[in-house]
Amino acid sequence: MRHAFPAMISSGRFCSALSSTFLLTWPLLWLSRLWLIVVPVWLIVVPATVTDAAQSTARAPHPVTEQSEQDEQAKAIAKEVFAGKDYWWKRTSTVNIPKTSLDRITDWLNENIFRPIWKLIGKIFEWFLGRSLPDSFVRGDWSAGVPFLWGAIFVGGALLAWRLLRNFRFPTTTMVPEVPGLSQPVSLLQADVLLQEARERLKNHDVRGSLRLVFLALLARLQDLGHLKYDRSKSNREYGRELHGEPDLSGSFRLISQAFERCWYGGYHVPAGEVAELIVRCERIGTPREGTE
Amino acid sequence: MTRSRQSTLIVCGSLAGLLFLIVVAGSQFSLGKDSRLTCVVEDTRTGGGAGLQDWASRMGIKTIPLRAPLWEVSDEVGDELGDRGNCLLTAGDRKWLQHESEFPQEHWNKIHHWIASGNTLIVVTNSSGSLPDQLANEFTQPASINHLVEFRKEHHKADFSGKSEQLVPTWWGGKMEITGTPDSLVNYPSELHLAGFSGRTILAKRPLGKGHLYLLLDGSVWANQGLDRADNAATLARILNETLSEHGVLAIDEYRHGYGRVESFASFLIALPGAAPLLWMSLI
Numbered sequence: 001m002r003h004a005f006p007a008m009i010s011s012g013r014f015c016s017a018l019s020s021t022f023l024l025t026w027p028l029l030w031l032s033r034l035w036l037i038v039v040p041v042w043l044i045v046v047p048a049t050v051t052d053a054a055q056s057t058a059r060a061p062h063p064v065t066e067q068s069e070q071d072e073q074a075k076a077i078a079k080e081v082f083a084g085k086d087y088w089w090k091r092t093s094t095v096n097i098p099k100t101s102l103d104r105i106t107d108w109l110n111e112n113i114f115r116p117i118w119k120l121i122g123k124i125f126e127w128f129l130g131r132s133l134p135d136s137f138v139r140g141d142w143s144a145g146v147p148f149l150w151g152a153i154f155v156g157g158a159l160l161a162w163r164l165l166r167n168f169r170f171p172t173t174t175m176v177p178e179v180p181g182l183s184q185p186v187s188l189l190q191a192d193v194l195l196q197e198a199r200e201r202l203k204n205h206d207v208r209g210s211l212r213l214v215f216l217a218l219l220a221r222l223q224d225l226g227h228l229k230y231d232r233s234k235s236n237r238e239y240g241r242e243l244h245g246e247p248d249l250s251g252s253f254r255l256i257s258q259a260f261e262r263c264w265y266g267g268y269h270v271p272a273g274e275v276a277e278l279i280v281r282c283e284r285i286g287t288p289r290e291g292t293e
Numbered sequence: 294m295t296r297s298r299q300s301t302l303i304v305c306g307s308l309a310g311l312l313f314l315i316v317v318a319g320s321q322f323s324l325g326k327d328s329r330l331t332c333v334v335e336d337t338r339t340g341g342g343a344g345l346q347d348w349a350s351r352m353g354i355k356t357i358p359l360r361a362p363l364w365e366v367s368d369e370v371g372d373e374l375g376d377r378g379n380c381l382l383t384a385g386d387r388k389w390l391q392h393e394s395e396f397p398q399e400h401w402n403k404i405h406h407w408i409a410s411g412n413t414l415i416v417v418t419n420s421s422g423s424l425p426d427q428l429a430n431e432f433t434q435p436a437s438i439n440h441l442v443e444f445r446k447e448h449h450k451a452d453f454s455g456k457s458e459q460l461v462p463t464w465w466g467g468k469m470e471i472t473g474t475p476d477s478l479v480n481y482p483s484e485l486h487l488a489g490f491s492g493r494t495i496l497a498k499r500p501l502g503k504g505h506l507y508l509l510l511d512g513s514v515w516a517n518q519g520l521d522r523a524d525n526a527a528t529l530a531r532i533l534n535e536t537l538s539e540h541g542v543l544a545i546d547e548y549r550h551g552y553g554r555v556e557s558f559a560s561f562l563i564a565l566p567g568a569a570p571l572l573w574m575s576l577i
Contacts, residue, residue, distance in 0.1 A: 067465075067531075070527075070530060070531075070534070071467065071524065071527035071530065071531070072527075073352075073530075074348075074352060074526040074527045074529070074530035075521075075524065075526050075527050077348055077351045077352055077526070078344075078348050078520050078521040078525070078526035079521050080351070081344050081347045081348045081351065081520075081521070082344055082517070082520070082521040084347075086337040086343065087337060087344065087517065089326035089338070089339075090521075092326075151572075151576045152572050152575040152576050155575075155576065156575075
């Protein structure tokens with residue numbers, strides 16, 4: 001009341017209550033002249049009206065209440081936001097899974113070997129990039145991917161440089177097999193020369209040497225036709241894989257290469273007639289019957 | 294076309310498609326939940342600020358990710374941020390400038406001027422060592438007192454009872470949950486102490502001209518990790534209510550964490566969502 005009454009006066013409610021009460025009661029007072037009864041009543045009613053008005057003012061939202069409502073609202077919204085699926089990790093719990101000896105070993109390796117190595121690499125990157133690059137190149141702090149980006153660029157650049165260097169300094173040449181007994185170097189492209197030499201050797205009963213020349217002639221013919229590329233380091237299986245999409249050629253290659261391997265590496269005897277057939281088969285490669293254009 | 298070439302093309306195409314998928318949506322497949330403190334609005338993990346942005350929007354507060362340096366805030370984002378009544382939040386444990394041993398004074402002067410003209414800077418960090426000297430000095434050398442104020446690192450976490458989370462009282466009677474940061478301000482004036490233990494301030498306020506500077510020495514409180522805990526959100530709401538004008542904006546500094554405006558091809562690559570996993574794969 002002590003606080004409410006000045007508020008009533010300052011807000012004008014007191015005056016309006018006073019005047020309305022007076023206007024309503026004045027005609028009655030004048031008529032009945034019951035001053036002695038009404039005045040005490042009026043004196044009781046007006047303060048009571050004022051008290052009610054003051055109490056209604058006190059129930060208005062107080063700043064403290066409003067602030068606490070805002071606090072609750074802020075907390076409720078935060079709870080609502082983090083209930084979303086993006087924050088699934090807020091609803092997980094730690095499960096204790098007993099560690100196996102393998103887990104302990106990997107943990108130890110991670111902690112004592114891999115993690116220090118990663119840290120060291122990171123430090124080297126930071127040191128190198130921090131000193132060598134101008135600040136304007138990538139501004140702001142380093143995000144987690146930046147060292148790896150530069151690592152990838154560095155590795156890619158090094159590979160590219162190596163390839164270019166290799167191409168310029170050591171241009172790719174067609175490899176040529178060495179054939180003992182031939183006076184001049186034989187290009188693989190000269191498959192006919194090789195087949196001619198194979199026939200000569202077969203006539204001289206050198207089946208083994210003849211079969212090797214047939215096989216080299218086969219490689220030469222296939223390289224000439226663009227189906228494979230000769231390389232000393234390649235295995236016959238790799239050549240066969242290169243012919244994967246050509247069943248006819250692949251069949252011929254398998255036939256000749258198996259005969260050659262059986263004789264050359266296995267030491268098995270291959271009849272001269274069979275070698276002659278292989279020479280003919282090799283000659284036919286590249287013709288329409290063999291299925292290549 | 295031969296069958297072998299077809300299969301080679303299919304394999305190459307599948308690999309290219311896989312790489313594209315990783316670049317575009319790689320981060321969606323991540324199972325990790327931990328990230329370092331950045332408050333970056335795209336980060337939904339512990340140290341990110343996606344939740345903060347969403348929360349602020351629902352509270353009716355306009356937010357923007359700041360893609361320009363802090364010291365250019367008044368020059369470059371004038372359209373978004375008015376002259377005064379704005380709030381800028383920067384969070385992180387690393388130095389503000391990676392390549393500079395000391396934060397340039399001219400940069401700080403610009404930030405200071407922006408705050409003093411009626412704006413607010415909220416700095417969140419776990420490590421007081423990450424703060425520029427000029428900023429740290431604002432808290433350790435307040436003009437109003439003559440006793441020693443300093444940052445102190447508690448190695449033993451004596452006040453935290455061995456728990457990783459702890460409730461600290463705030464100036465308005467609420468409780469803020471922190472994760473046991475070792476750094477705090479010691480002997481900070483009580484009238485500017487907003488949260489912490491007796492003699493140790495975790496959340497500090499510093500008036501600068503017409504504006505304010507706030508320092509929170511715990512990275513979890515307003516990041517995704519802790520915004521929904523205890524009265525953390527309510528505490529931030531109170532600060533924002535006090536500092537933001539009717540049309541004020543809450544800007545979140547992302548430039549500092551590599552999400553700056555695209556100024557080079559490298560920064561463009563890094564801005565891609567799945568850049569980090571792709572780079573990992575490329576490197577391996």
